[in-house]
Structure formats: structure tokens, C-alpha cells
Amino acid sequence: MVAHVSAPGGFEVPLWRAVAVYRVASLAYVCVVVARDAGRYAHPLVAGALVLLMAVWTAVTAIGYAVPARRGWPLLLADLAVVLAILLVTPVVMGRAALAADLPTLSVAWLGGPVLAWAVSGGRRRGATAALVLGAADLATRGLLTPSALNGAILMLLAGVVVGHVARLAVTAGERLQRAVELEAATRERERLARDIHDSVLQVLALVQRRGEHLDGTAGELARLAGEQEAALRALISDAGPAPATDAPVDLRGLLGRYASATVSLSTPATPVPLPPVVARELAAAAGAALDNAARHGGGRAWVLLEDEGSAVTVSIRDSGPGFAPDRLAEAAAQGRLGVAQAIRGRMADLGGTARISSTPGSGTEVELTVPRR
Amino acid sequence: MSGVRVMVVDDHPMWREGVARDLTEAGYHVVASCGQGRQAVRVVAATVPDVVVLDLQLPDISGVEVIRGLRAARPEVRVLMLSASGEQQDVLDAVKAGATGYLLKSAALAEFLEAVRRTAAGEPVFTPGLAGLVLGEYRRLAAVGQPRSTGRGSPPPRLTERETEVLRLVAKGMSYKQIAERLGLSHRTVQNHVQHTLNKLQLHNRVELTRYAIERGLDD
Numbered sequence: 305m306v307a308h309v310s311a312p313g314g315f316e317v318p319l320w321r322a323v324a325v326y327r328v329a330s331l332a333y334v335c336v337v338v339a340r341d342a343g344r345y346a347h348p349l350v351a352g353a354l355v356l357l358m359a360v361w362t363a364v365t366a367i368g369y370a371v372p373a374r375r376g377w378p379l380l381l382a383d384l385a386v387v388l389a390i391l392l393v394t395p396v397v398m399g400r401a402a403l404a405a406d407l408p409t410l411s412v413a414w415l416g417g418p419v420l421a422w423a424v425s426g427g428r429r430r431g432a433t434a435a436l437v438l439g440a441a442d443l444a445t446r447g448l449l450t451p452s453a454l455n456g457a458i459l460m461l462l463a464g465v466v467v468g469h470v471a472r473l474a475v476t477a478g479e480r481l482q483r484a485v486e487l488e489a490a491t492r493e494r495e496r497l498a499r500d501i502h503d504s505v506l507q508v509l510a511l512v513q514r515r516g517e518h519l520d521g522t523a524g525e526l527a528r529l530a531g532e533q534e535a536a537l538r539a540l541i542s543d544a545g546p547a548p549a550t551d552a553p554v555d556l557r558g559l560l561g562r563y564a565s566a567t568v569s570l571s572t573p574a575t576p577v578p579l580p581p582v583v584a585r586e587l588a589a590a591a592g593a594a595l596d597n598a599a600r601h602g603g604g605r606a607w608v609l610l611e612d613e614g615s616a617v618t619v620s621i622r623d624s625g626p627g628f629a630p631d632r633l634a635e636a637a638a639q640g641r642l643g644v645a646q647a648i649r650g651r652m653a654d655l656g657g658t659a660r661i662s663s664t665p666g667s668g669t670e671v672e673l674t675v676p677r678r
Numbered sequence: 679m680s681g682v683r684v685m686v687v688d689d690h691p692m693w694r695e696g697v698a699r700d701l702t703e704a705g706y707h708v709v710a711s712c713g714q715g716r717q718a719v720r721v722v723a724a725t726v727p728d729v730v731v732l733d734l735q736l737p738d739i740s741g742v743e744v745i746r747g748l749r750a751a752r753p754e755v756r757v758l759m760l761s762a763s764g765e766q767q768d769v770l771d772a773v774k775a776g777a778t779g780y781l782l783k784s785a786a787l788a789e790f791l792e793a794v795r796r797t798a799a800g801e802p803v804f805t806p807g808l809a810g811l812v813l814g815e816y817r818r819l820a821a822v823g824q825p826r827s828t829g830r831g832s833p834p835p836r837l838t839e840r841e842t843e844v845l846r847l848v849a850k851g852m853s854y855k856q857i858a859e860r861l862g863l864s865h866r867t868v869q870n871h872v873q874h875t876l877n878k879l880q881l882h883n884r885v886e887l888t889r890y891a892i893e894r895g896l897d898d
Contacts, residue, residue, distance in 0.1 A: 506762045506783075507690045507692070507693055507762055507783070508692070510693075510762055510782075510783040510784045511692055511693060511696055511783075513784055514696070514783070514784070514785070514786065514787055514790070515696060515787075517786055517787070518786075518787060518788075531784050534762075534784055535784065538762070566784070569805075569806045569807065569851055570807065570810075571806045571807045571808075571809060571810025571811070571813075571849040571850075572766070572807075572810050572811075572814065573766075573810065573811065573813070573814020573815070573817070573818065574766040574767045574769075574770045574811050574814055574815065575814065575818055605851065606851075607806050607849070607850045607851030609806070609810055609846065609849040609850050610810065611810075611813060611814070611817070611846075612814065612817060613817060614817070614821055620846075620850055622850040622851060622852075624851070664860070666856075666859075667852060667856050667859075667860060670850070
């Protein structure tokens with residue numbers, strides 16, 4: 305996490321620049337104040353020297369904070385120490401009389417520099433810490449509590465908290481942007497791969513299957529394998545990218561897509577069929593159970609049809625088996641088919657849906673799963 | 679088979695040659711084979727094929743554009759689409775643009791030749807997958823058509839109960855013969871129902887395209 309804070313080109317770069325600009329601008333204000341009030345200070349020449357020191361330190365921090373590697377504790381502590389020292393000598397330089405007249409202190413707004421630097425470097429808590437240290441020192445050295453001094457301290461505290469908060473937001477936003485960029489790059493790469501595979505491997509596999517399937521023995525077997533791989537690879541490259549958030553609707557087409565193979569044909573609408581994740585998973589699992597059953601008793605091939613009727617979603621599974629007459633349910637039970645059927649019915653009932661199982665001799669067994677949309 | 683003229687459009691040279699050879703061996707007259715969509719549209723008028731076997735994913739223009747170009751140059755041409763990866767929206771768009779048949783490239787040779795024969799005879803060739811797409815498209819049109827039923831645009835086409843029944847059975851992998859037996863219809867009637875579902879969709883598509891063109895002032 306922290307590594308991102310100093311990543312080049314992050315959102316915090318403009319914040320550091322803003323801190324530097326603030327320090328230069330507040331220094332200019334200090335110059336104006338000192339030029340105006342110098343006559344009333346106890347030691348005007350020392351005040352001039354202090355302003356010079358402040359100018360030098362403004363330059364040092366502007367250059368220092370510009371480089372991410374130097375934004376560590378040494379510079380932050382030195383910054384606070386230098387400003388604290390200037391603050392502590394201020395009452396002596398100004399003299400009792402000037403303080404009692406409630407003249408602005410020598411360093412006025414320039415005190416805020418380290419508060420902002422601490423806030424940008426480490427968030428609200430650091431900003432508040434620096435503000436409390438400087439504010440307490442300011443109030444203590446004056447020896448008396450004037451409204452303007454208290455105002456200054458409170459404003460500094462607020463600035464530290466707010467700027468710290470904004471700095472955290474900027475870092476978080478930077479990290480999110482970084483993740484989004486990475487995700488997009490990965491998606492692009494995946495799409496490029498999918499295109500390449502589609503243009504080369506899929507075509508050749510399909511060709512191998514087509515030209516070899518009517519051959520006997522090993523060659524025919526190889527062709528059949530090529531066909532299965534073609535279907536698997538096709539499902540893989542058309543699979544929808546990374547998993548979405550846990551409670552976002554799931555496109556049922558994607559979940560059913562896993563069952564498609566050389567022997568299982570899948571028919572769906574061209575548009576997504578969104579369902580709550582739990583419903584989609586359960587429905588897909590029920591369809592999978594029906595397909596397993598079809599593979600055991602069916603006779604090789606199976607067809608899955610997904611229909612979205614708006615108020616309900618229906619998945620039908622048909623196999624190419626011999627089927628059974630309605631009056632032979634007992635026999636079906638004996639074959640172990642009904643157990644699976646009951647399990648599927650239970651699953652669908654939990655979802656508030658229904659499972660209809662029908663069969664006609666000669667056209668296979670059909671399972672129709674329907675779930676209402678709420 | 680003799681006398682049926684076929685054009686093969688596919689950017690994969692091995693496929694193109696393989697398909698052309700299979701068709702020639704089966705007695706078809708392969709009049710042209712192209713690797714690009716624009717080229718196919720250019721030569722269709724000169725080579726007058728009855729059937730175009732078209733790979734949906736070509737390097738230059740989309741399958742829909744190829745089909746529109748082919749039908750503009752030769753309205754009576756019939757298009758059988760092949761695709762390797764079954765991009766569903768592409769397949770549906772191609773059917774709406776006027777293709778009458780669709781087959782996955784992994785289909786068996788016998789299945790492919792039967793599809794070409796039926797396409798040449800003017801019969802639609804539906805895979806179960808295509809039936810599922812068409813069913814979904816009618817439901818989508820009905821759903822988006824409802825709120826603006828009083829507004830502009832032609833009313834969405836609807837399937838009759840019988841047509842829905844037939845399409846569902848096709849989508850579940852039943853042959854026309856099996857469907858005819860189950861519903862007590864003739865083979866011919868089943869075929870007509872399937873043909874109707876396609877015609878209504880293509881007609882609606884043409885009307886919508888024209889309306890769109892007029893609205894945008896593109897009607898020239």
C-alpha cells in the first residue's frame with residue numbers, strides 16, 4: 305500500500321506542489337507583516353535575520369519534498385524542528401510590548417507549512433499531531449491567550465485534518481486507478497489471445513475433426529478428440545473475464561457454458577440472462593445434475609435450452625435416450641432415475657421454482673427447470 | 679446437386695480448399711472462393727452463385743456487411759453461415775441481415791453437405807443454437823417494444839404459439855421429422871413454421887433499417 309504513495313506520477317505529486325506554493329505565498333505575507341511592524345519589535349534586525357532563515361528553509365523544503373525518496377521521517381522531523389525553533393524565539397524577538405498589542409506573530413501563516421507536509425505524507429492523524437505540537441508551542445510561548453492566537457491554532461488543526469483526509473483520498477483513488485489500468489491491460493491481452501486462438505488453433509482443430517471423423521479406428525478417435533478440444537477451447541476463450549462482485553447479478557449463459565461440449569449442445573439468447581448469484585448457481589447446478597443423469601441413461605447426446613421470459617427463466621435439458629412411457633415410472637425408479645429427479649425437484653423448490661420431467665418413447669427424456677424472477 | 683453453383687468465402691486457406699474439395703466431390707460447382715468479404719461482394723455478380731458458404735469472421739468487413747453486399751448485388755443468393763466460435767450476437771445479426779442457414783465449423787461433413795443442399799433448395803438450416811437465439815430475439819423485441827407501443831417504429835414481430843413450440847423443439851435438438859411426429863404435423867408444415875419465424879425477423883429488420891435511414895436523412 306505505502307509503496308503506491310511514492311509511485312511516480314501518483315495523485316500526491318500535485319499535493320506536494322501545492323504545499324510548496326503555500327509556503328512561498330505565506331512567506332511573502334510574512335515579509336509584508338514584518339516590514340509593516342518591524343518598528344514596534346524589540347529586535348528588528350534579528351527579525352530580519354529570522355525572515356531570511358525562513359526563506360532559506362522554504363527553499364530547502366520545496367526542493368526536499370519534491371523527490372519522493374526524501375519525503376521520509378528525517379525531513380519531516382527536521383521541518384517541524386526548524387519551524388518550532390523559529391516559533392520559540394519569536395516572543396523574544398518581538399518583545400512583550402508587541403505581543404501585548406496582539407500584533408501578528410512573526411511567522412503567522414507560515415507555521416502551517418509542516419502541518420500540511422505531515423498531513424500530505426501520512427493523513428489526518430499526522431497532520432493533527434503536527435498542528436497540536438505547533439499550536440501548543442505557540443500558545444505557551446506567548447504566555448497569554450489572545451483570541452487571534454487561539455484562532456490560528458484551531459485553523460491549523462482543521463487544515464491538518466482536512467488536508468490529511470484529502471491526501472488519503474488521493475492515494476486511494478490512485479491505487480484504484482492503478483488496479484483499473486492493470487485489469488484493462490489483462491482484458492486486452494486476453495482478447496488478443498482469443499482472436500489469435502480463434503484465427504489459428506480453432507480452425508485447424510475443426511478441420512481435423514471434420515476430415516477425420518468418418519474414418520474408422522484410431523484416426524476417427526483422434527478426430528473426435530480434436531473436436532472435443534475445439535469445443536473446450538472455444539468455451540475457454542469466450543468465458544467472461546474476472547469474477548464480478550459477490551452479489552452482482554450473474555449471467556446464467558456463462559455458468560451453463562461450462563457444460564457445452566461435443567455431445568452437449570447449448571442454446572441461449574444472444575443477450576445476457578442476469579440472475580442473483582445464488583439462484584444462477586443453483587439453477588446451473590440443477591441443470592448439471594440433469595445432464596449427468598442424461599449422460600448415464602441418455603444415449604450420448606444432450607441439448608440444453610435457456611429461455612428468458614422476463615418474469616421467469618427456464619432451462620430445458622433433453623437427452624437422446626430411448627425415453628420411457630409415463631406409465632413406466634416405476635421402472636424408471638428402479639433404474640435409479642427418480643432419485644436424481646427428486647434431488648433436482650428439491651433444489652428447484654428451494655429457489656421457489658419448479659422442475660417438470662417428461663418422457664416420450666423415441667424422443668428422449670426432458671427436464672424443464674423454471675425459476676420465477678422476483 | 680449438379681448445376682448448383684457455390685461460392686466459398688473463408689479467410690483460412692486450408693478451410694477454403696477443404697470445403698471446396700468436399701463440395702466438388704459431392705457434385706457441386708464451386709464457382710469462386712474468396713478470402714475476404716469485399717472481394718466476395720465484388721465477384722458475386724460476375725460468378726452468379728446460388729449458395730454462398732460464408733465464414734462469419736473475415737479480416738476486412740463484418741459478416742452482416744458481407745451479407746448485405748451479397749444480397750444487394752444478387753438478391754436471390756442464399757447464404758449459409760459457418761463459424762468456428764459461435765459468436766452469438768454476430769450469428770443473430772447475420773440471420774436478421776438475410777442469411778438462411780447456420781452451422782458450426784465443427785459440424786460433420788454429412789451434416790454440412792445436407793445443410794448446403796437444403797440452403798440451395800431454399801430451406802432454412804437451423805442449428806439448435808440458432809433456434810435459441812431466434813427465440814431470445816423475439817422475446818427481447820417483445821420486451822423493448824412494449825413501453826413505446828404507441829410511439830414510432832413498427833410493432834415488434836410476434837411468434838404464434840405453434841411457431842414458439844416448433845422453435846423450442848428445434849432448440850432442444852429435435853429433427854423436423856421428430857417434431858412433425860410429436861405435434862402431429864406434416865414435415866412440410868414444420869419447415870414452413872421455421873421459415874416463417876425467420877422471414878418475420880428479416881422483414882422487421884429491413885423495416886427498422888429503412889425507418890432509421892429516413893429518420894437520419896440517409897435515405898438516398
